[in-house]
Amino acid sequence: MLLEQKNNEFFSKKTPRPLTMQYLGGKSRIVESILEEISRTFSQQDKFVDLFAGSGVVAFEAQCKGYDVIANDIQPYSATILTSLLNFDTCSLKPIITELEGVTHQIIFSGSREKYLSDYFQELSFFNQVQQEKLEWKEYKNFVENTKLCSGNAKEIETLKGTEKWTLFLSYYRNTYFGIYQSAELDFLREFAEKFPKESKEHILACIVSAMTYCVSSTTHLAQFLKPNSQTSTINLIKKRSTSIVEEVLKRLKALESNSSNSRNGVTAKVFQKDFKSALKEISLDSNTIVYADPPYFKEHYSRYYHVLDTFILYDYPQLTYNKRIGSTTIGRYREDRITSDFGKKALAKSAFESLIDSCMNAGAKLAISYACSSIVDSDFFHKHAIKRNLKIEVKEFYLKHTGQGQARHKDVTEYLFLISQ
Numbered sequence: 001m002l003l004e005q006k007n008n009e010f011f012s013k014k015t016p017r018p019l020t021m022q023y024l025g026g027k028s029r030i031v032e033s034i035l036e037e038i039s040r041t042f043s044q045q046d047k048f049v050d051l052f053a054g055s056g057v058v059a060f061e062a063q064c065k066g067y068d069v070i071a072n073d074i075q076p077y078s079a080t081i082l083t084s085l086l087n088f089d090t091c092s093l094k095p096i097i098t099e100l101e102g103v104t105h106q107i108i109f110s111g112s113r114e115k116y117l118s119d120y121f122q123e124l125s126f127f128n129q130v131q132q133e134k135l136e137w138k139e140y141k142n143f144v145e146n147t148k149l150c151s152g153n154a155k156e157i158e159t160l161k162g163t164e165k166w167t168l169f170l171s172y173y174r175n176t177y178f179g180i181y182q183s184a185e186l187d188f189l190r191e192f193a194e195k196f197p198k199e200s201k202e203h204i205l206a207c208i209v210s211a212m213t214y215c216v217s218s219t220t221h222l223a224q225f226l227k228p229n230s231q232t233s234t235i236n237l238i239k240k241r242s243t244s245i246v247e248e249v250l251k252r253l254k255a256l257e258s259n260s261s262n263s264r265n266g267v268t269a270k271v272f273q274k275d276f277k278s279a280l281k282e283i284s285l286d287s288n289t290i291v292y293a294d295p296p297y298f299k300e301h302y303s304r305y306y307h308v309l310d311t312f313i314l315y316d317y318p319q320l321t322y323n324k325r326i327g328s329t330t331i332g333r334y335r336e337d338r339i340t341s342d343f344g345k346k347a348l349a350k351s352a353f354e355s356l357i358d359s360c361m362n363a364g365a366k367l368a369i370s371y372a373c374s375s376i377v378d379s380d381f382f383h384k385h386a387i388k389r390n391l392k393i394e395v396k397e398f399y400l401k402h403t404g405q406g407q408a409r410h411k412d413v414t415e416y417l418f419l420i421s422q
């Protein structure tokens, strides 16, 4: 069915995306223009594959426009967000919202988490100092620096698992990416989600992942956390750590729940969590399919910048990387087993693009690639490959300011959209 024939009530009104993420490379600012250009050039297709879907903004907006959507991303946190965003049966959320509204501090610190209550009382005294404008920031710095965390080596992990339950965030990350209370909330929420059936659990986890990207003690991503190093920075950090993650999750659950009344007649959605090559093998591509590809630009980009989100979803007590130079766990507390991508490796990026283009063209599908001019493959490469394979190629340009990944510098970047077909 053509898109305009699916123009029912749901598609004619703008549906706000209920689960946003602070996401590097997220296309929220240009998604409308991207989809407009795609539908203008490939006007006969109504199946949309978002192959590197990340925060899900493009897949979600494509679905709102009436495309049948398949969304894929290799990272577990992304697949969780995508599953929730694109599957809109959220009728089961009301009792969950009611139960979560009744959660108390005692429940948050129940079970093994009780062990961390004294740390929380200390944190609370700093929260109060900020409220009363009496903060001694060096005392908070001492408190943070003296936090004893799990080093992430195999022996310590085994001991931790044998003695405590549902304390991964408290034991690995308190006073780093999250405060004490926030870490207890995260452990509580992860345990809480586990008791619900799969569909409800996915929605709860997705709301938590979305909330984590806004509550984290960092500037934009989760590769480094902020440290107290002056009166002002410490006040800001403490204010961030006073934000309740449970409250933020409740807001998102309510937004999801209120979306469930919107029927999306006739559209379907599927989510994969695979490397793009395996996803392409599994999806039946044909002349009715548009593949949208927005790959990463750096080797370990997303697995490094969002490792804490993956650990939250997997809750697998990962071993952490060790920095020989400083003789301890790496400051960013990264997982040992991070996924790397060919698109971010100078030697492999071109062949990764060639394989992507060839798979789509061999199946007769249309391909739209988003890519930034600052990345490791230049725009000439796409034109040369299209000539070599006798393909049609059009290029659109969008101008964007990229944030300097936590630093004050901002860069003007040209974002390309290559539209490729037989």
Ligand SMILES: C[S@@+](CC[C@H](N)C(=O)[O-])C[C@H]1O[C@@H](n2cnc3c(N)ncnc32)[C@H](O)[C@@H]1O
Residues within 6 Å of the ligand: 023, 024, 025, 026, 027, 028, 051, 052, 053, 054, 055, 056, 057, 058, 072, 073, 074, 075, 078, 274, 275, 276, 277, 294, 295, 296, 297, 302, 303, 340, 341, 342
């Ligand atoms: C530039 S981001 C996509 C952003 C997305 N379009 C949005 O607006 O949020 C690239 C995505 O590719 C994913 N990724 C990295 N390597 C991958 C691979 N080999 N296969 C599939 N996805 C991969 C990353 O997890 C990341 O979410």
